[in-house]
Amino acid sequence: MAAQRLDGRLLAAQLETSMAAAIAAGLAKAGRPPGLAVLRVGDDPASAVYVANKEKACARIGAKSFGSHLPANISQAALELELHELNKNPAVDGILVQLPVPASINDRALLQVLDPNKDADGLHPLNLGRLLRGEVGPRSCTPAGVMALLKQAKLPLEGMRAVVVGRSILVGQPMALMLQQANATVTIAHSRSLNLEGICRDAELLVVAAGKPGLIGANHVSPGAVVVDVGIHRRPEGGLCGDVRFAEVEPLARAITPVPGGVGPMTVTMLLLNTLRMWAQRHALAEPCQGL
Ligand SMILES: NC(=O)C1=CN([C@@H]2O[C@H](COP(=O)(O)OP(=O)(O)OC[C@H]3O[C@@H](n4cnc5c(N)ncnc54)[C@H](OP(=O)(O)O)[C@@H]3O)[C@@H](O)[C@H]2O)C=CC1
Ligand SMILES: Nc1nc(=O)c2c([nH]1)NC[C@@H]1CN(c3ccc(C(=O)N[C@@H](CCC(=O)O)C(=O)O)cc3)C=[N+]21
Ligand SMILES: [Mg+2]
Numbered sequence: 001m002a003a004q005r006l007d008g009r010l011l012a013a014q015l016e017t018s019m020a021a022a023i024a025a026g027l028a029k030a031g032r033p034p035g036l037a038v039l040r041v042g043d044d045p046a047s048a049v050y051v052a053n054k055e056k057a058c059a060r061i062g063a064k065s066f067g068s069h070l071p072a073n074i075s076q077a078a079l080e081l082e083l084h085e086l087n088k089n090p091a092v093d094g095i096l097v098q099l100p101v102p103a104s105i106n107d108r109a110l111l112q113v114l115d116p117n118k119d120a121d122g123l124h125p126l127n128l129g130r131l132l133r134g135e136v137g138p139r140s141c142t143p144a145g146v147m148a149l150l151k152q153a154k155l156p157l158e159g160m161r162a163v164v165v166g167r168s169i170l171v172g173q174p175m176a177l178m179l180q181q182a183n184a185t186v187t188i189a190h191s192r193s194l195n196l197e198g199i200c201r202d203a204e205l206l207v208v209a210a211g212k213p214g215l216i217g218a219n220h221v222s223p224g225a226v227v228v229d230v231g232i233h234r235r236p237e238g239g240l241c242g243d244v245r246f247a248e249v250e251p252l253a254r255a256i257t258p259v260p261g262g263v264g265p266m267t268v269t270m271l272l273l274n275t276l277r278m279w280a281q282r283h284a285l286a287e288p289c290q291g292l
Contacts, residue, residue, distance in 0.1 A: 002250075003253040003254060004153065006257040007258075008263055008264065008265040008266040009261045011149060011152050012266055015289060016057065018289055019061045020060070020061040020062055022280070022286075022289070023063065023276065025285075026279075029285060030283035032064075033063050033064050034063040034064070034094070035064045036058055036064070036065050036272070037065075037089070038051055038068070040098040041074060041098070041102060042070075042101070045234065046232065050267075050268075054268055054272075055067065057269070057272055066086075073102075076104075076106060079110060080109075080110065080113045083114060087115040093120075094119075094120030096120045096121050097111060097114070111123050112124065116137075119274075120141075120275050120278075121141055123140065123169065127139075128174070131177055132177060139270070139274070140175075141268075141271045142170070142267045143171060143174045143175035143178050144274075146175060146263060146266065147178050147179075148292050149263070155205075155226055157179060157183060158184070160205050161184070162179045162185065162186045162203060162205040163186075163205070164207045165188075165189045165190070165196070165206070165208045166188075166189075166230070167188050172188060179207075204222075205225065206226070206227050206228065208228065208243040208244055209231065210243050211231055212231070213231065213242070214241065214244070214245045215231075216229075216249065217248045218245075224253075225252070226256070227244060227253045227256045229259050231243030232264055246259070276289075
């Protein structure tokens with residue numbers, strides 16, 4: 001039987017429809033649309049696509065996007081000043097600092113300057129702490145998007161053996177925490193793990209966020225596993241690919257996310273949803289898209 005495709009584009013479009021409705025319904029009371037500011041420093045090529053997709057998505061749902069693109073040689077102090085301005089800007093509900101920033105910038109220090117109540121990416125230490133404790137707060141967008149996709153596909157996580165490949169603060173760590181909170185039994189693998197194949201083959205759910213094109217193949221996947229591919233890479237010959245060799249793994253899997261069209265669109269959607277929720281909270285509106 002062919003694997004079920006976990007279609008992030010479709011779910012993202014459905015969620016956009018409810019977000020657009022929530023904005024239209026709250027606009028009069030709020031007096032302004034939700035605002036998302038994206039701070040981009042230098043010219044990381046992967047970030048360029050992402051920024052463009054976010055701006056388009058904001059326009060589709062009726063949110064306002066503010067972009068600042070700063071030169072790679074900007075000082076830490078100037079960047080922090082820019083963030084302080086966005087923190088104070090009353091038209092801005094959500095702020096995203098596009099990662100990676102140039103090596104000359106201390107990204108941890110930068111993320112601490114963010115107003116935690118405008119943290120569209122859930123990366124401020126306060127919000128990471130809230131996640132760890134299972135408290136309400138903006139969540140890292142990519143793992144939140146993965147959880148929404150799994151939920152929509154009615155793939156039960158309770159008691160499941162899950163393996164997350166990657167332990168970054170942006171993806172791997174929050175992904176592992178969310179899966180644990182959904183009562184999966186979680187293993188994290190990383191670049192120093194021994195026997196990656198064996199660890200992955202034990203997984204009933206395999207989430208791959210290693211940032212290595214084609215790292216995962218048929219040898220890593222046990223028949224009937226659910227495979228989620230977070231990786232996104234531009235192929236030299238054109239087009240995108242993930243960390244999973246899709247053609248090899250798809251025949252084995254029970255369900256799988258494609259690249260593009262899987263996790264990527266969900267990341268954008270959860271970024272908008274985080275922003276929309278902070279906007280709703282500021283204006284005492286009902287929480288949009290409850291239960292996600
Ligand atoms: N689709 C989407 O919406 C998004 C996609 N991405 C993509 O996801 C990928 C991961 O992103 P991010 O977490 O930020 O990346 P990082 O580079 O910050 O982290 C990668 C993680 O993978 C681990 N790793 C690297 N190589 C291997 C290996 N050979 N075997 C096992 N583990 C390995 C690293 O281990 P160690 O800790 O030991 O170094 C690290 O923990 C990238 O391709 C990125 O572009 C990111 C965000 C959103
Ligand atoms: N603070 C921070 N948070 C992030 O979440 C973050 C980041 N920095 N830096 C860069 C990575 C990368 N990333 C992507 C998100 C969506 C798509 C996306 O929309 N992908 C679509 C379309 C891609 C296309 O068609 O070009 C897809 O996979 O189908 C891609 C990449 C978020 N990241
Ligand atoms: Mg740095």
